[in-house]
Amino acid sequence: MRTREIHVITERWYFYCLDCLQPYETTYEAQHADDGHGGDAVAWRRDGMAIQPPWIDPTCPGCRGLHVKVLPHGRSHVPRQR
Numbered sequence: 001m002r003t004r005e006i007h008v009i010t011e012r013w014y015f016y017c018l019d020c021l022q023p024y025e026t027t028y029e030a031q032h033a034d035d036g037h038g039g040d041a042v043a044w045r046r047d048g049m050a051i052q053p054p055w056i057d058p059t060c061p062g063c064r065g066l067h068v069k070v071l072p073h074g075r076s077h078v079p080r081q082r
């Protein structure tokens with residue numbers, strides 16, 4: 001019998017707004033949970049709120065523009081601060 005394990009990984013994602021031409025970054029919490037079938041279910045959170053995955057409909061915090069590009073190689077894992 002296995003216990004259900006949840007790993008919380010803080011990830012920093014980088015975006016570039018095509019409306020105001022400003023780069024920005026946002027930190028997300030990815031909760032990786034074993035779904036009990038050998039798979040990996042991920043729940044995304046920010047500021048304690050359940051949110052869509054970062055690549056779904058990103059909105060620019062500066063101009064609220066929806067033409068936001070995810071920078072694919074800017075993704076990095078952030079050591080969790082205690």
Ligand SMILES: [Zn+2]
Nearest residue numbers: 017020060063
């Ligand atoms: Zn913008």
